[in-house]
Amino acid sequence: MKLLVCISNVPDTTTKVTFTDNNTQFNTAGVQFILNPYDEIALSKAIELTEGGKGTVTVIHVGEASSEPTIRKALAIGADDAVRINTYPHDAFFVASQIADYARDKNFDLILTGRESIDYNNALVAGMLGELLSLPSVSIIKKLKIDGTAIEVEREIEGGKEIITVDLPAVAGCSEGVAEAKIPNMRGIMSARTKPLEIIEATASEKLTHVVEYTNPAPRGAVTLLSAGETEKLVELLHTEAKVI
Amino acid sequence: MAVLVYIEQVEGQFKKSAFETVSYAKEIAKVLNTQTIAFTIGNASDDVLKTLGIYGADKILTAKNEELKSFSNAAYASAIAEAANQENADIIILSNSFSGKGLTPTLSVKLNAGVVAGAVELPRMEGGKFIVKKFAFSGKVFASVEVSTAKKIISLNPNSYSIIESATSPTIEVFNPQLNIELKTRVKEVIRSTDKVPLPEAEIVVSGGRGLKGPENWNILEDLAEALGAATACSKPVSDAGWRPHEEHVGQTGIVISPNLYLAVGISGAIQHLAGVSSSKTIVAINKDPEAPIFKVANYGIVGDALEILPKLTQAIKAFKG
Numbered sequence: 001m002k003l004l005v006c007i008s009n010v011p012d013t014t015t016k017v018t019f020t021d022n023n024t025q026f027n028t029a030g031v032q033f034i035l036n037p038y039d040e041i042a043l044s045k046a047i048e049l050t051e052g053g054k055g056t057v058t059v060i061h062v063g064e065a066s067s068e069p070t071i072r073k074a075l076a077i078g079a080d081d082a083v084r085i086n087t088y089p090h091d092a093f094f095v096a097s098q099i100a101d102y103a104r105d106k107n108f109d110l111i112l113t114g115r116e117s118i119d120y121n122n123a124l125v126a127g128m129l130g131e132l133l134s135l136p137s138v139s140i141i142k143k144l145k146i147d148g149t150a151i152e153v154e155r156e157i158e159g160g161k162e163i164i165t166v167d168l169p170a171v172a173g174c175s176e177g178v179a180e181a182k183i184p185n186m187r188g189i190m191s192a193r194t195k196p197l198e199i200i201e202a203t204a205s206e207k208l209t210h211v212v213e214y215t216n217p218a219p220r221g222a223v224t225l226l227s228a229g230e231t232e233k234l235v236e237l238l239h240t241e242a243k244v245i
Numbered sequence: 246m247a248v249l250v251y252i253e254q255v256e257g258q259f260k261k262s263a264f265e266t267v268s269y270a271k272e273i274a275k276v277l278n279t280q281t282i283a284f285t286i287g288n289a290s291d292d293v294l295k296t297l298g299i300y301g302a303d304k305i306l307t308a309k310n311e312e313l314k315s316f317s318n319a320a321y322a323s324a325i326a327e328a329a330n331q332e333n334a335d336i337i338i339l340s341n342s343f344s345g346k347g348l349t350p351t352l353s354v355k356l357n358a359g360v361v362a363g364a365v366e367l368p369r370m371e372g373g374k375f376i377v378k379k380f381a382f383s384g385k386v387f388a389s390v391e392v393s394t395a396k397k398i399i400s401l402n403p404n405s406y407s408i409i410e411s412a413t414s415p416t417i418e419v420f421n422p423q424l425n426i427e428l429k430t431r432v433k434e435v436i437r438s439t440d441k442v443p444l445p446e447a448e449i450v451v452s453g454g455r456g457l458k459g460p461e462n463w464n465i466l467e468d469l470a471e472a473l474g475a476a477t478a479c480s481k482p483v484s485d486a487g488w489r490p491h492e493e494h495v496g497q498t499g500i501v502i503s504p505n506l507y508l509a510v511g512i513s514g515a516i517q518h519l520a521g522v523s524s525s526k527t528i529v530a531i532n533k534d535p536e537a538p539i540f541k542v543a544n545y546g547i548v549g550d551a552l553e554i555l556p557k558l559t560q561a562i563k564a565f566k567g
């Protein structure tokens with residue numbers, strides 16, 4: 001099995017999000033970047049599926065040189081090799097086009113992504129990639145197993161789930177439950193330094209959207225604290241003041 | 246020019262998010278002085294279909310093809326694209342539901358249309374621009390995204406736009422998409438827990454954390470949820486410990502919700518937890534530690550033992566509801 005896992009480089013969740021240039025640019029100063037948590041799940045599943053010589057796992061990232069620590073982390077977790085497409089990841093369509101242009105003639109059996117990146121929470125790349133490569137896609141899956149020349153996945157739906165069989169090759173966006181996130185061990189960390197990382201230039205692709213401004217949500221007022229005995233008062237406040245019941 | 250809105254059916258019925266998306270599409274169509282076309286797939290009866298008129302659909306297209314019996318990104322997105330082309334629609338609205346998250350990107354490529362995924366407001370359309378606000382960084386901030394393509398797709402976050410009545414008497418037409426595609430996905434089974442309010446759609450969510458001590462105490466939380474007509478949720482350690490199923494866990498790695506009311510019971514309010522709930526309109530925290538970070542984001546708080554407070558709160562809700 002030949003697997004491709006798409007990884008994004010995102011600010012750690014504990015980051016205080018601030019902006020520069022009149023609130024038009026995300027301020028990366030002092031921000032700790034990490035491997036997107038859902039991509040960690042996708043990668044862990046890919047490694048699980050190929051363990052014991054059953055295949056190879058390539059990770060691909062669309063981004064600039066500053067993302068290399070995240071790529072090395074993916075190699076340390078257990079990917080066999082990595083590709084970085086050397087360009088700024090403008091928007092989901094641009095990123096998906098870059099990955100599709102790379103993957104088109106490489107015959108991957110399965111392409112995994114995370115359900116969404118935790119920076120823009122788009123959940124777009126998996127579906128776009130499927131359509132660009134004319135492959136079936138499933139987004140937000142919670143379980144995945146190989147079933148001959150197909151995969152069986154569990155897809156989340158409102159108030160339930162769907163079990164779907166998808167013919168390979170295919171694209172799947174992975175969520176919690178697909179695998180336990182693997183932690184790199186010492187041997188992984190050592191070998192990551194020497195595993196192949198290919199850097200390729202971007203193809204000419206369009207971007208369809210761009211962020212024009214960031215804004216902060218209106219601050220919540222100070223909390224109204226009540227004592228344990230004031231449950232009736234709370235109900236009244238929720239009704240008359242917050243107007244939510 | 247027209248606004249096409251794709252409406253999901255669940256076993257021949259519409260959910261609340263359906264009416265939110267139609268209301269939203271109608272408002273855009275009004276500004277642009279054009280028609281709101283609702284497109285839906287499934288076997289909803291004409292009486293059910295007509296309800297979309299209450300919220301402003303001028304025309305309803307309904308597809309009942311055999312190939313569309315069960316969900317597939319490829320087939321459904323093809324059908325929506327064909328409907329959009331037939332109607333000359335250049336703005337397409339979907340719900341940012343689980344299925345919507347599969348359809349939106351597929352449709353984007355098919356129509357070469359830029360997407361704003363998870364919109365929380367109406368688009369700004371001044372000066373030939375098209376800018377839509379969405380949550381980013383897991384609810385910490387908003388990003389306003391400009392779409393530069395001629396065709397535009399917006400997926401609307403559930404619970405972000407009010408249902409607005411603007412009665413029209415829509416026509417209903419059967420639409421027969423060509424669907425020139427080879428189906429490579431097959432739905433084997435659909436499992437629905439019908440007795441419960443689905444979490445992403447719920448207007449009120451009652452959520453429990455490690456402070457509830459163990460699964461044996463969840464009945465008092467469920468009593469409160471029932472009294473409120475709420476869905477239940479939990480923090481990650483609670484589902485990791487197997488006290489509650491994983492699909493209930495909210496936060497950075499779980500479900501992201503924006504209900505009108507979120508009640509956090511015995512939850513400390515870690516940043517990864519808040520990533521899933523901070524866009525809730527009103528937050529109530531019940532925690533015995535007055536220093537717990539959850540009180541920094543809560544609108545109302547009760548300091549005390551949840552095991553004591555919950556039954557009393559349930560009583561108070563029941564008394565209020567009569």
Ligand SMILES: Cc1cc2nc3c(=O)[nH]c(=O)nc-3n(C[C@H](O)[C@H](O)[C@H](O)COP(=O)(O)OP(=O)(O)OC[C@H]3O[C@@H](n4cnc5c(N)ncnc54)[C@H](O)[C@@H]3O)c2cc1C
Binds near residue numbers: 037480511514552
């Ligand atoms: C990468 C990563 C991703 C994560 N993703 C998520 C996520 O998606 N969702 C999530 O929830 N967490 C997530 N976490 C975990 C998160 O950091 C916290 O550990 C978790 O949210 C804490 O859960 P809790 O509030 O239930 O438990 P605790 O932090 O243990 O808090 C329990 C609270 O209950 C209170 N309490 C105790 N007894 C009582 C009582 N009798 N009555 C009232 N109050 C009481 C305590 O004062 C305390 O505030 C993630 C962590 C990491 C590192």
Ligand SMILES: Nc1ncnc2c1ncn2[C@@H]1O[C@H](COP(=O)(O)O)[C@@H](O)[C@H]1O
Binds near residue numbers: 062
């Ligand atoms: N710059 C990128 N390079 C490679 N993969 C990416 C990139 N951005 C997003 N992805 C993948 O697409 C998934 C969904 O991202 P998004 O559609 O941006 O929410 C992520 O979980 C990654 O697997």
